[in-house]
Amino acid sequence: MARAISTRRKVTFTILGWTIGFLIFFPVLWTVLTSFKTEGTAIATPPQFLFFDWTMENYVAVQNRSNYMRHMSNSIVISVGSTLIGLLVAIPAAWAMAFSPTKRTKDVLLWMLSTKMLPAVGVLVPIYLIFRDWGLLDGLAGLTAVLTLINLPIIVWMLYTYFREIPGEILEAARMDGASLAKEIVYVLTPMAVPGIASTMLLNIILAWNEAFWSLNLTASRAAPLTAFIAAYSSPEGLFWAKLSAASTLAIAPILVLGWFAQRQLVRGLTFGAVK
Amino acid sequence: MGSIRLENVSKSFGEAQVISALDLDIEDGAFVVFVGPSGCGKSTLLRLIAGLEDVSGGRILIDGKDVTTTPPARRRLAMVFQSYALYPHMSVRGNIAFPLKMAGAGREEIERKVKDAARILNLEEYLDRKPRQLSGGQRQRVAIGRAIVREPTAFLFDEPLSNLDAALRVAMRLEITQLHQKLKRTMIYVTHDQVEAMTMADKIVVLNGGRIEQVGSPLELYRNPRNLFVAGFIGSPRMNFIDGAEAKKLGAATIGIRPEHLRLSATEGLWKGRVDVAEHLGSDTFLHIEMDGIGPLTARIGGEFPVRVGDTVHVTPEDGKIHRFDEKGLAL
Numbered sequence: 041m042a043r044a045i046s047t048r049r050k051v052t053f054t055i056l057g058w059t060i061g062f063l064i065f066f067p068v069l070w071t072v073l074t075s076f077k078t079e080g081t082a083i084a085t086p087p088q089f090l091f092f093d094w095t096m097e098n099y100v101a102v103q104n105r106s107n108y109m110r111h112m113s114n115s116i117v118i119s120v121g122s123t124l125i126g127l128l129v130a131i132p133a134a135w136a137m138a139f140s141p142t143k144r145t146k147d148v149l150l151w152m153l154s155t156k157m158l159p160a161v162g163v164l165v166p167i168y169l170i171f172r173d174w175g176l177l178d179g180l181a182g183l184t185a186v187l188t189l190i191n192l193p194i195i196v197w198m199l200y201t202y203f204r205e206i207p208g209e210i211l212e213a214a215r216m217d218g219a220s221l222a223k224e225i226v227y228v229l230t231p232m233a234v235p236g237i238a239s240t241m242l243l244n245i246i247l248a249w250n251e252a253f254w255s256l257n258l259t260a261s262r263a264a265p266l267t268a269f270i271a272a273y274s275s276p277e278g279l280f281w282a283k284l285s286a287a288s289t290l291a292i293a294p295i296l297v298l299g300w301f302a303q304r305q306l307v308r309g310l311t312f313g314a315v316k
Numbered sequence: 317m318g319s320i321r322l323e324n325v326s327k328s329f330g331e332a333q334v335i336s337a338l339d340l341d342i343e344d345g346a347f348v349v350f351v352g353p354s355g356c357g358k359s360t361l362l363r364l365i366a367g368l369e370d371v372s373g374g375r376i377l378i379d380g381k382d383v384t385t386t387p388p389a390r391r392r393l394a395m396v397f398q399s400y401a402l403y404p405h406m407s408v409r410g411n412i413a414f415p416l417k418m419a420g421a422g423r424e425e426i427e428r429k430v431k432d433a434a435r436i437l438n439l440e441e442y443l444d445r446k447p448r449q450l451s452g453g454q455r456q457r458v459a460i461g462r463a464i465v466r467e468p469t470a471f472l473f474d475e476p477l478s479n480l481d482a483a484l485r486v487a488m489r490l491e492i493t494q495l496h497q498k499l500k501r502t503m504i505y506v507t508h509d510q511v512e513a514m515t516m517a518d519k520i521v522v523l524n525g526g527r528i529e530q531v532g533s534p535l536e537l538y539r540n541p542r543n544l545f546v547a548g549f550i551g552s553p554r555m556n557f558i559d560g561a562e563a564k565k566l567g568a569a570t571i572g573i574r575p576e577h578l579r580l581s582a583t584e585g586l587w588k589g590r591v592d593v594a595e596h597l598g599s600d601t602f603l604h605i606e607m608d609g610i611g612p613l614t615a616r617i618g619g620e621f622p623v624r625v626g627d628t629v630h631v632t633p634e635d636g637k638i639h640r641f642d643e644k645g646l647a648l
Contacts, residue, residue, distance in 0.1 A: 212368050213401035216472075217415035217462065218389045227414075231405045 075285035082281040098286035106269060108290055115265035117180050119248035122187035123241055126195045134199035135225060139208055152193040160253050171258055178260045187248045195240055202236025242302050249295045266291035317379045318469035318502035319344045325374035327360055334360050335526045347496050350506045351513040352523035358506045362472050367391050378469060394463035395472040400455045402447040408458050409443040415466040433461040453484045470502035510550055522546050544645035547572050553602060556613045568640035568648055575616035577637035585630025591623055605629060
């Protein structure tokens with residue numbers, strides 16, 4: 041039987057829901073609005089919400105001053121690259137933990153997660169020195185490697201949870217049918233885990249795309265991704281709110297579009313296994 | 317060829333011993349059923365033969381070759397699982413073709429063999445469907461199809477019918493038996509249902525607590541159970557056991573008599589009792605009778621038997637049909 045919910049409750053909760061949603065979304069909206077203001081209106085008090093002279097000058101200025109396309113292609117290489125390498129390592133790892141667990145599997149998983157509890161800045165100096173000595177500073181290869189390692193625990197954890205949902209008998213059937221371990225993973229496990237792998241991939245691309253700490257510290261110009269591109273507008277010549285906003289909008293736009301198209305997959309993947 | 321030999325095979329999971337050192341010979345082409353209550357180790361034994369579990373001790377030989385450490389993919393066995401274990405992302409065609417693809421068969425060969433299997437199993441119309449679009453019985457047929465295209469040395473069935481409803485189960489039981497007659501391959505079939513075991517097997521292996529209680533043809537087990545466990549497990553309704561004074565008279569600790577071996581009379585007989593429950597099936601009548609000084613007995617009478625609850629009846633066991641057991645439960 042459906043629970044009877046009064047109209048007043050429905051209205052209250054609808055309004056509450058939209059308000060919370062709007063509050064969370066507001067900083068992004070404000071950034072986008074600010075990017076269309078002049079530097080003057082951007083810092084005007086009281087702030088102007090919608091009724092100002094809309095201008096594209098910030099976007100033009102940002103385009104002239106820096107090479108947006110290069111930063112964007114760096115971001116793509118780093119986020120997609122680190123995700124793919126991560127999956128390559130994590131799929132077999134998660135397979136082993138889900139289908140052939142040992143007494144220590146849970147400990148290994150926790151240990152992997154524990155690496156995420158260390159503040160990144162704690163290992164900045166050693167990693168910076170390694171990068172300097174190996175000539176990896178301001179290079180795509182080095183940054184991709186670091187982001188792969190940073191996000192690997194999350195990828196393994198997510199895949200592990202998805203794989204656990206796949207009935208072991210199906211993999212055993214594949215084994216009986218003559219599939220080698222590699223073929224079992226390629227032809228049976230991976231296709232069945234596609235929703236899980238896809239959402240892991242999306243989430244990881246987003247995480248890598250937005251990663252700022254290591255990108256800022258390990259790159260200067262050549263390999264700088266979009267996060268570094270935004271940061272370039274915040275410090276050197278004081279604050280230029282409007283240009284900073286334009287840069288931010290340009291930086292989040294691609295991932296926002298990707299997220300929008302993939303939201304069904306993403307929600308399905310993130311709640312996969314939560315409801316039977 | 318498909319003879320299988322287990323020598324001293326044992327299996328433990330950590331501290332728990334699931335299979336204690338057992339020997340078993342399965343001849344080529346036999347239909348062998350492993351039967352026993354849940355937790356008796358029958359599925360584990362099958363998985364050891366399949367190679368899905370590693371033995372803790374002993375050897376497994378297929379056609380005289382030691383396969384104890386051979387991975388399942390190379391034992392040339394096919395298995396049908398209780399949950400069917402079909403590949404959900406592949407069509408019926410893809411599922412049946414999968415083992416052939418893994419074996420590196422050519423496209424024409426695959427096409428031909430899949431068609432043959434589909435014809436044998438009446439799956440021709442469903443080849444392009446996904447498993448989720450099939451009924452339970454059809455799914456089970458696909459699982460069997462996937463097994464037969466490999467032309468394995470032996471088939472392993474792990475409770476393949478327990479997810480089906482009663483009517484379908486009877487039909488599929490017949491189909492599997494016919495398949496065995498057609499293919500003439502070794503089949504090992506695990507079930508907890510003794511009726512399945514009795515109807516399908518050439519040879520039944522009764523397991524209990526990780527040990528083999530008895531091996532034999534269905535009628536051997538029915539006629540000469542080696543101990544109380546087998547006597548009680550094989551046959552439906554189960555054998556009546558009587559101990560105490562009545563058993564002592566025959567020089568046994570316990571005597572057993574099957575429900576179908578009791579003669580009933582309204583006027584005279586060896587034992588007297590009152591009808592507790594009467595189950596009229598038409599073809600048979602099952603009577604649950606409370607016997608004076610003996611306890612409850614079940615009697616099976618062919619056809620209809622006019623009796624009401626509370627009636628007094630006299631019961632006499634048939635000559636030579638009484639099984640005698642000693643204190644340890646072994647047949648005398």
